[in-house]
Amino acid sequence: xCGRDLRRSCLRxxxxxxxxxxxxxxxxxxxxxxxxxxxxxxxxLALSWTxxxxxxxxxxxxxxxxxxxxxxxxxxxxxxxxxxxxNHLNPFMAHVMWAxxxxxxxxxxxxxxxxxxxxxxxxxxxxxxAYNASxxxxxxxxxxxxxxxxxxxxxxxxxxxAGGYVFGFSAYMLSxxxxxxxxVMEFFPPLAVYLVMRRIDYDLSVGRFTILLALVLIGxxxxxxEILATMTIFxxxxxxxxxxxGDRELxxxxxxxxxxxxxxxxIAALFASPYLYxxxxxxxxxxxxxxxxxxxxxxxxxxxxxxxxALGTWRWMRALSSGQNLYETSGYVGVPMLLLVWSLxxxxxxxxxxxxxxxxxxxxxxxxxxxxxxxxxxxxxxxPWKPFTWMPLLRMAEPGRxxxxxxxxxxxxxxxxxxxxxxxxxxxxTVAAVVIGFTLPNPSATFWTTAxxxxxxxxxxxxxxxxxxxxxxxxxxxxxxGNSDLWQSRSEMYFRMAGGYVGLSPAIPAQYQPWPIVYALxxxxxxxxxxxxxxxxxxxxxxxxxxxxxxxxxxWEPVFGxxxxxxxxxxxxxxxxxxxxxxFAPLDPSPxxxxxxxxxxxxxxxxxxxxxxxxxxxxxxAARARLNALIVAADDYQRSGRALGDLNPLTASRLGLLPxxxxxxxxxxxxxxxxxxVNGLVLTAIAGDRIALGLRGTPGVLREMALAYGSNADSKxxxxxMLAFSAAEQTQSLLLMTYSRKQxxxxxxxxxxxxTVPVCAQIEAIH
Numbered sequence: 001x002c003g004r005d006l007r008r009s010c011l012r013x014x015x016x017x018x019x020x021x022x023x024x025x026x027x028x029x030x031x032x033x034x035x036x037x038x039x040x041x042x043x044x045l046a047l048s049w050t051x052x053x054x055x056x057x058x059x060x061x062x063x064x065x066x067x068x069x070x071x072x073x074x075x076x077x078x079x080x081x082x083x084x085x086x087n088h089l090n091p092f093m094a095h096v097m098w099a100x101x102x103x104x105x106x107x108x109x110x111x112x113x114x115x116x117x118x119x120x121x122x123x124x125x126x127x128x129x130a131y132n133a134s135x136x137x138x139x140x141x142x143x144x145x146x147x148x149x150x151x152x153x154x155x156x157x158x159x160x161x162a163g164g165y166v167f168g169f170s171a172y173m174l175s176x177x178x179x180x181x182x183x184v185m186e187f188f189p190p191l192a193v194y195l196v197m198r199r200i201d202y203d204l205s206v207g208r209f210t211i212l213l214a215l216v217l218i219g220x221x222x223x224x225x226e227i228l229a230t231m232t233i234f235x236x237x238x239x240x241x242x243x244x245x246g247d248r249e250l251x252x253x254x255x256x257x258x259x260x261x262x263x264x265x266x267i268a269a270l271f272a273s274p275y276l277y278x279x280x281x282x283x284x285x286x287x288x289x290x291x292x293x294x295x296x297x298x299x300x301x302x303x304x305x306x307x308x309x310a311l312g313t314w315r316w317m318r319a320l321s322s323g324q325n326l327y328e329t330s331g332y333v334g335v336p337m338l339l340l341v342w343s344l345x346x347x348x349x350x351x352x353x354x355x356x357x358x359x360x361x362x363x364x365x366x367x368x369x370x371x372x373x374x375x376x377x378x379x380x381x382x383x384p385w386k387p388f389t390w391m392p393l394l395r396m397a398e399p400g401r402x403x404x405x406x407x408x409x410x411x412x413x414x415x416x417x418x419x420x421x422x423x424x425x426x427x428x429x430t431v432a433a434v435v436i437g438f439t440l441p442n443p444s445a446t447f448w449t450t451a452x453x454x455x456x457x458x459x460x461x462x463x464x465x466x467x468x469x470x471x472x473x474x475x476x477x478x479x480x481x482g483n484s485d486l487w488q489s490r491s492e493m494y495f496r497m498a499g500g501y502v503g504l505s506p507a508i509p510a511q512y513q514p515w516p517i518v519y520a521l522x523x524x525x526x527x528x529x530x531x532x533x534x535x536x537x538x539x540x541x542x543x544x545x546x547x548x549x550x551x552x553x554x555x556w557e558p559v560f561g562x563x564x565x566x567x568x569x570x571x572x573x574x575x576x577x578x579x580x581x582x583x584f585a586p587l588d589p590s591p592x593x594x595x596x597x598x599x600x601x602x603x604x605x606x607x608x609x610x611x612x613x614x615x616x617x618x619x620x621x622a623a624r625a626r627l628n629a630l631i632v633a634a635d636d637y638q639r640s641g642r643a644l645g646d647l648n649p650l651t652a653s654r655l656g657l658l659p660x661x662x663x664x665x666x667x668x669x670x671x672x673x674x675x676x677x678v679n680g681l682v683l684t685a686i687a688g689d690r691i692a693l694g695l696r697g698t699p700g701v702l703r704e705m706a707l708a709y710g711s712n713a714d715s716k717x718x719x720x721x722m723l724a725f726s727a728a729e730q731t732q733s734l735l736l737m738t739y740s741r742k743q744x745x746x747x748x749x750x751x752x753x754x755x756t757v758p759v760c761a762q763i764e765a766i767h
Contacts, residue, residue: 033148036157040147043161044140044168051169051441052177053136055449061126062452064486065135066179068327068567069556071450072486073501074111074181078134079127079489081115092278096493097485097500099472100542101511106278108502109182113222127489128452135177138184143168145190146411152194153353153412154419162432163415166439170407171332174308174441177448178327185223186404189231191216193408196239199260200253210260210267217268221275226397227404234367234405238360245352295398296370301331302338306564307447310440315562326564330403331368334438337410340431344417354416361409368406370399453569455549455596458487462595464494467545472496474538476548476580477555478521480507480727498541507727514615514698516622520583522728523679524576526661528625532610533618534583539607540615546584550577551596575664582661619701626662627709628751630683630693633657635748638741644685649678680729682736690714691739696732705735712747713737 056063064071076097084091091112095102114134121130147164154160167190176183192213199209220228243254269276305312306329341358348354371386385399414435418428442448457463467473473495475484480501488497499521501507512518517533520526527533537543553569572580584591587607588600633652638644640655652658663678676684680696697705702718710716719734739747 033151036151037144037148040157040161040164041140041144044143044147044164045137047165047169048136048139052139052448053132054445056132059449060132061129063132063449064128064452065132065177065449067447067450068179069480069483069485069501070179070327071131072483072489073109073503074114074179075127075131076485076489076500076502077108077110077181078115078118078122078130079493080105080110081112082119082122082127083493085116085119092275094502096488096496097502098509098512099496099498101509103500103502103509104278104281105502106275109180109224109226110502111182111185111223112275113219114181114185116222128486131181134181135184138181138186139168139173139177141168141187142173142184142190145187145194146408149190149194149197150412150415152197154415156415156419159415159418162418162436163411165436166337166414167407167411169439169441170330170403170410171305171309171439172330172401172403172407175306175327175330178308180327182224183227183401183404186227188216188220188223189227189235189405189408192220192231192235196235196257196261199257200250202253206260210263213261213264214267214271217264218271221268221272225279226401229397230402230405234360234364234402237363238356241359241363242352242356245355295328295400296372297331297368297400297403298373299369301329301400302333302365303335305332305334305438307566308442310443311438313442313444324564326566328398328400329564330400331406332439333406333410334435336431336435336438337414340417340435341410341413344413348416348420354413357409357412357416361406361413364402364406364409368399368402452486453483453552453554454487454490455551455554457547457595457597457599458490460595461491463491466592466594466599467495469494470496471544472498472542474498474521474541474543474546476521476524476546476550481522481556482549482554483556498537498543504727504730506731508731513731514619514701516615516619516697517583519680519696519726519728519732520579522726523664524572524579525664525679526579526582526659528622529618530582531586532613533622535587535607536610536613536615536618538587538602539604539611540613542604544602544604546600546602548580548598548600549596550580550598573664575661579661579664616698616701619697620704623695623697623701623705624708624754626681626695627693627705628754629658630681630695631709631744631747631751634683634691634693634739635744638691638744644689644691647683647685647691648676649681649683652683677734679726680732682734686738689741691744692736693739694734694736696729696734699733702733702735706737709747710737712743712750713739714743 052065056065064075080094080096081091083089083096091110092104092106093102094105097103118130118134121133125133143164146167147160150160150163151157154163168186173184173186195204195209195213195216198204199206204212217228220231239254239257243251246254301324306324306326307313308326308329309332312329312332341361344354345358349358366383367385369383369385371383371389372380373383388397414432417423418432420428475487475497476482477484479499484497484499485501488495488500499512499518508518515533515537516527517530517537520530520533538546550572553571555570555572556567557570559566559568584600584602587602591601592599634647636657637647637652637655649658649663653660653663658681662681676682676692677696682692682694684692686692695702695705699718706716706718716735716737719736721730721733
């Protein structure tokens with residue numbers, strides 16, 4: 001047996017041992033509950049396949065559940081864990097992406113639990129099949145653990161079955177089934193509640209409770225740190241509410257939970273200490289400061305479905321839900337369920353458990369609205385979650401995702417209502433059918449799946465004839481704009497990439513952020529000193545080949561319009577192809593066209609003079625050139641007498657005031673013509689005849705530009721990173737300067753004198 005086969009055999013044996021251990025430690029259940037749980041799981045699994053898996057029939061290994069770039073991201077993570085296990089690597093540091101620097105995966109959504117348990121499927125059927133199997137199992141397992149909890153609460157099979165469905169197939173689950181594997185692994189919160197209930201009732205010893213809760217916490221940490229943090233915060237709030245509502249004996253029992261729960265967290269932290277070390281060693285990454293506001297729900301979300309739901313496919317419903325992100329439309333509850341909450345609260349408010357779940361549902365709802373609520377007139381009303389945005393880690397949470405715990409409360413409410421024998425069975429069955437009917441998923445099988453777009457160059461293994469093992473490649477479409485993660489995963493990490501997509505934490509790592517060419521690769525536009533920017537980047541990142549997937553539709557583009565924001569794939573435009581040729585044709589005038597890609601060979605030896613250029617110097621050069629051009633363009637536009645209200649970067653480009661090739665790419669779609677920030681350039685009129693202009697970049701360089709160009713400005717400010725149209729630009733700060741007419745004329749006179757003067761001495765010396 002060869003060494004590779006031996007390692008795989010050892011991996012399978014280890015997974016079997018882990019499974020046997022988990023089985024021995026499984027939650028104790030009466031025989032009847034185990035039997036009913038198997039029945040419930042079979043039903044939930046059948047529903048999961050019916051709702052989400054029908055489009056995979058006959059295509060389990062060449063189609064993916066989901067839409068947009070995120071499915072490829074989680075395919076990579078599953079492939080990564082298989083690759084790590086076979087090659088005995090550090091799982092937290094990935095040098096196959098953003099090479100040669102690598103990336104600390106502890107700050108990404110790299111799902112170690114799914115990666116470990118999906119390894120056998122990855123080995124036998126391939127990584128795409130492993131991803132699809134994982135996605136299909138998650139709704140069924142989530143519904144199952146909720147069912148186990150609800151059997152404990154209401155003692156009835158079919159009310160618990162309905163409650164499990166509401167939790168496992170909620171709008172939260174539907175929205176994240178579009179590609180967020182880490183967020184659909186929601187089966188641990190119900191287990192944590194189940195264990196706490198059993199300990200409060202003294203059905204579990206302190207030791208057994210502590211060990212089982214520690215296993216649940218470890219499992220949740222291996223699935224989603226975000227859900228673990230959310231579960232911890234709202235779990236603590238629930239215990240406080242239950243303590244307040246309880247009598248003296250119950251309060252004593254709840255207080256007694258403090259020590260075993262703390263011990264469980266300590267055990268989990270010790271077990272996960274390697275992960276936590278890498279999580280904290282580099283500090284939090286630069287994230288958009290408005291993430292909590294943009295990722296929040298609104299009150300309308302409770303009653304208005306999105307296209308992930310069957311009712312949301314109606315055209316008038318799509319119009320009502322427009323402005324949202326399709327992948328975060330997770331708060332839809334439906335009017336029947338809201339009425340059910342009111343009915344249960346009105347009829348059984350005297351019960352402490354009813355008070356608990358209703359109050360917790362309201363608390364979660366209010367928190368999900370984020371730090372500020374937009375009210376009539378555009379004013380922001382501060383909300384209770386606002387103080388949490390000042391905390392280092394919680395400020396990066398997206399409040400709309402708290403809906404997970406809101407649906408757990410709703411599912412309990414439904415189970416309690418359906419188990420009330422004072423209401424007739426026909427009425428209860430009707431109510432259950434209506435509640436579920438209002439939340440059914442989109443019935444289209446094709447809505448839930450996307451074709452594997454891997455070019456034949458990668459799918460057939462042809463790359464092995466042209467690329468050396470471990471070579472560092474630059475692949476277009478770049479990063480989140482394409483599926484290069486998927487293509488690398490299918491090659492079993494045969495090559496490295498000078499790029500990639502590891503989630504928005506951040507979209508571009510710190511080592512790549514100073515390079516202006518990186519943002520040009522995302523926007524597929526030219527920048528000043530283009531060839532020097534390209535040459536320095538390629539030689540310093542040791543890129544030996546550039547591969548452009550230019551046959552077919554491979555570029556992911558956000559879609560705005562009627563309904564929530566979504567994604568579609570399209571081919572490169574003629575201008576984008578021209579920009580790509582301008583970048584790489586000078587290095588390889590005769591690129592190879594092979595099986596759906598164009599391959600540019602990079603002569604690194606020729607580029608050695610660029611190896612010592614500091615990328616921050618390149619950024620300074622580009623920033624000066626762009627600011628000079630913006631100031632002159634604004635002054636020329638102002639002198640032309642045109643309406644200042646029409647001024648933006650695209651208008652200036654169409655009038656020939658800015659270079660056309662600076663503003664091509666996805667950001668130039670017709671529905672973005674009113675945007676004042678395009679490809680990192682800002683240009684607009686404000687407050688009558690005043691003009692604002694600026695650009696994105698790293699804080700240090702922007703401070704230098706503010707000092708150099710701000711003397712003639714009326715005001716200047718550097719804004720922190722915020723969510724932007726381009727995911728890459730969310731890592732950049734924004735310099736914004738405002739000018740009166742007279743100030744702009746003075747600034748333009750200086751800028752015109754600099755347009756013909758070289759701004760980068762290092763580049764001039766090399767030339």
